[in-house]
Amino acid sequence: MSRSDPSVAGGACKWCSRTKPTDLLATTRTWTFPIGSSYAIGYRTEMIIRRSLLLLAVCACIVPEAVLAQAQPNKHAKNVILFLADAGGIPTLNAASALGYGAPQKLYIQNWPHIGLSDTSTASQWVTDSAAGMTAIVTGKKTNNGVLSQSAESVRGEKDGAPLKTILEYAEEKGLSTGVMTNVNIADATPAACYSHVNSRAKFGDIFSQIFKPRFGDGVDVVFGIGRKPILASGQELGIDLEEMARSQQRPLYTSLAEIPANTRRPIAVLDTPIDLPEAARLAIKTLSKNPKGYFLMIEWDAHTDNPERGLNNVVAFDKLIREIASTVDLKETLLLFTADHSFDLRMRGGLRTDPVLKGLPEWQQTHDPKARIDLPVIRLEHGHTGEEVLATSQGPGSEMVNGFFPNTRLFEVMMSAFGWTADR
Numbered sequence: 514m515s516r517s518d519p520s521v522a523g524g525a526c527k528w529c530s531r532t533k534p535t536d537l538l539a540t541t542r543t544w545t546f547p548i549g550s551s552y553a554i555g556y557r558t559e560m561i562i563r564r565s566l567l568l569l570a571v572c573a574c575i576v577p578e579a580v581l582a583q584a585q586p587n588k589h590a591k592n593v594i595l596f597l598a599d600a601g602g603i604p605t606l607n608a609a610s611a612l613g614y615g616a617p618q619k620l621y622i623q624n625w626p627h628i629g630l631s632d633t634s635t636a637s638q639w640v641t642d643s644a645a646g647m648t649a650i651v652t653g654k655k656t657n658n659g660v661l662s663q664s665a666e667s668v669r670g671e672k673d674g675a676p677l678k679t680i681l682e683y684a685e686e687k688g689l690s691t692g693v694m695t696n697v698n699i700a701d702a703t704p705a706a707c708y709s710h711v712n713s714r715a716k717f718g719d720i721f722s723q724i725f726k727p728r729f730g731d732g733v734d735v736v737f738g739i740g741r742k743p744i745l746a747s748g749q750e751l752g753i754d755l756e757e758m759a760r761s762q763q764r765p766l767y768t769s770l771a772e773i774p775a776n777t778r779r780p781i782a783v784l785d786t787p788i789d790l791p792e793a794a795r796l797a798i799k800t801l802s803k804n805p806k807g808y809f810l811m812i813e814w815d816a817h818t819d820n821p822e823r824g825l826n827n828v829v830a831f832d833k834l835i836r837e838i839a840s841t842v843d844l845k846e847t848l849l850l851f852t853a854d855h856s857f858d859l860r861m862r863g864g865l866r867t868d869p870v871l872k873g874l875p876e877w878q879q880t881h882d883p884k885a886r887i888d889l890p891v892i893r894l895e896h897g898h899t900g901e902e903v904l905a906t907s908q909g910p911g912s913e914m915v916n917g918f919f920p921n922t923r924l925f926e927v928m929m930s931a932f933g934w935t936a937d938r
């Protein structure tokens with residue numbers, strides 16, 4: 514475009530009501546800026562300023578929305594995955610990072626954006642077991658040790674309290690798919706608190722049978738874990754053939770993950786051998802993701818450090834699994850929440866940064882009772898739960914609610930709120 518271009522010089526300007534000057538550079542206009550200075554500028558310069566201001570105004574309207582959309586793409590979560598490191602308190606995470614990576618704070622979950630500290634005390638005691646701890650997380654109500662998703666009126670093994678509706682039951686009621694999985698007994702306290710209501714965590718047969726007597730929806734859809742022998746034996750003591758009960762509902766109890774036919778919508782696998790939890794998690798997420806309404810999934814990986822080598826390596830492996838899952842699910846629509854039901858009495862108490870975390874353990878184990886106190890150069894361990902707060906950390910829609918100190922019951926509210934649900938009164 515040249516200065517003498519007839520389409521530019523002369524005629525009405527499309528940006529303002531003025532008539533275009535025939536000599537675009539010669540015609541000047543005086544602009545007074547807010548800071549008080551006045552400048553004489555040419556018509557073309559004025560048009561550039563006007564167009565730039567217009568562009569800025571348009572961007573001011575559009576860009577923040579785009580940025581906001583990226584930061585908060587969905588108001589609510591479609592899916593929630595609860596990662597539960599059983600007994601994985603902060604001292605255990607600390608030691609696991611040092612064991613796995615030779616440095617503190619190298620676990621994937623230690624880099625999540627939202628963290629809080631969750632009090633794990635029960636309705637009546639300072640130190641919780643897995644039953645009361647998990648009940649609080651999945652029902653929003655504290656109860657007593659040994660009790661699974663029943664109110665605090667329950668007396669362990671003696672008296673029932675009122676059943677407490679779990680986040681899994683809310684999900685079932687609303688038509689979502691649901692799953693529980695663990696590397697330990699699937700009728701043990703942590704998974705059991707999600708799908709059963711009993712006054713004693715020891716009642717494996719009663720607990721497991723409740724999978725087939727759901728209070729909401731069609732009951733938990735994906736069930737992967739171990740403990741086949743003790744669960745079936747406990748059922749027999751009650752006169753219940755759990756395998757037959759499962760078959761009668763067209764939900765056979767598979768003995769391995771490999772045995773599950775492709776595209777089984779509601780698989781139950783209860784193994785007698787160790788389970789490949791990453792493989793189980795991949796299958797569970799693939800299965801649950803088929804529900805367009807979304808899903809709730811609880812994945813437990815035991816982190817008790819009675820055997821410190823096993824416990825700490827479990828944490829490192831669990832963290833790797835969580836990293837893998839976070840890279841495969843859509844974090845714009847999936848809340849990931851990691852926590853522990855309680856802490857454990859393991860501490861890093863000394864040593865150089867160059868010392869292996871488990872320095873001296875093999876020698877110690879050769880000369881001591883495995884249930885005795887462990888006292889090594891780097892770690893010291895008493896075999897028991899402890900009462901200090903545990904880490905809760907999260908990412909995905911609704912994760913910002915995980916913040917500060919709070920009771921473990923808040924984690925139920927975090928998940929309900931992420932889904933956009935309100936608890937029954």
Ligand SMILES: [Zn+2]
Nearest residue numbers: 599600643854
């Ligand atoms: Zn526990």
